[in-house]
Amino acid sequence: MAYYRHQLPQPTDKIFITDGGLETVLLFQQGWDLPDFAAFTLLDRPLGTEALESYFSTYGKLARSYGMGLVLESPTWRANADWGKRQGYGAAELADINRRAIALLETIRTDYSSTHSPIVLSGCIGPRGDGYSPDMMMSAAEAEQYHQDQIDSFRDTTADLVSAMTITYPEEAIGIVRAAQNAQMPVVISFTVETDGRLPNGLSLKEAIHRVDAATNSASAYYMINCAHPIHFDRSIINQGNWVERIRGLRANASMMSHAELDESETLDEGNPRDLGERFYRLKQQLPHLTILGGCCGTNHRHIEAICKACSFVSVR
Structure with a gap:
């Protein structure tokens, strides 16, 4: 059974x-x-x-060691119709793979969860198009129809919620939220931003979140930012008003490079784990509502442990 589908633990003071x-x-x-x-x-x-x-076991051990919660995202960012077809998967095969991905995370939860380290299982959804550029823009209705099958496959598992990662424009986010509502699944939207802190289509985070909330009656459990370094978005969310409290999670890149530079790079830029941890610490001090902290491109367990070390004792206001 899903442990937290009806009451997610992330919107609390505990760090995940x-x-x-x-x-x-x-x-x-x-x-x-x-x-x-x-x-x-x-x-x-x-x-x-x-x-x-x-x-995934590596992160289960880290969460247990530092007494933190853990949100496990299924490895299904590309397991939707268009990207699945490129890998030779039809609708039935994709539904099966999405279900098996959650079953895999279930074993990690069984092995590592505890009272002090709750583990939340998330069905990960990716964009229909490119994760860096809105090259295939849908209406909200089209996005709802497109993403419904994958969300429905998670509904029939022990997943606690669905998380849409690296979303580049609000219409796709609106469709995903509506599809999750149809399936009676909690949903989280994670936008990606460019080096100027704006979405790839030039929209500000504030406007994107306002548009999605207005169209869905604020149905998203919370918002996140992923696939960007803190230097790209910190000025967009610090001292910017109450709307920022809708953003509860960050999954940062290790690299300070732009999306275009990362796309062209043939080597992995691992950045500086300690520096990344310190940047998360400063963000957490100024934005105490940030409770989901993690990594994206170029990060590994060293970066997440640096975040754990830096943020373990941040006071909650």
Whole structure:
């Protein structure tokens, strides 16, 4: 059964960590072939499931060691219709892979969760188009229809919520929220931003969140920012008004490079884990409502442990 579907523990004072950059760890550090960053395909490859279990177990151990909660995102960012088709998966196969991805996370929760370290299972949804650029923009109605199947597949598992990562424009976010409402699933929207703190289409975070909330009666449990370094968005969320309290989570890149630079890079920029942890500490001090802290591209367990060390004793106001 889903432990927290009817009452998510993240919107509290407790700090939850996430994993790091799953796809970049698998690709650059472990040498897996991941066309289109489709990590879900490992569930159908020899030793692939073991690699995923080992990866997620690392974060279960970290959360337990530091007494923090943990949000585990399923490796299904690319497990939607268009991207799945590129990997040879039809609708039935994708539904099965989404369900198996949550079952894998269930084993991690069984092994590492505790009263002090609750583990929340999230069905991860990615954009229909490119994660850095809104190259395929849908209306809200189109997005609702497109993402419904994947969300429905998570509804039939022990997933506590669905999280849409690296969303680049509000209409897709609106459609995802409505599809989650149809499935009676809690939902989180995570926008990505460019180096100027704005979405790739030029919209501000404030306007994007306002548009989604206005169209969905504020149905998203909370918002996040992912796939950007703190220097790209800190000025957009510090001292910017009450609307920022809708943002409860950050999954930052290790690199300070822009999306365009990262897209062209053939090597992994791991940044500086200690510096990243310190930046999270300063953000947490100024924005105490930030309770979900983790990594995205280029980050691994070293970055997340640096965040744990830096933020373990941040006072809650």
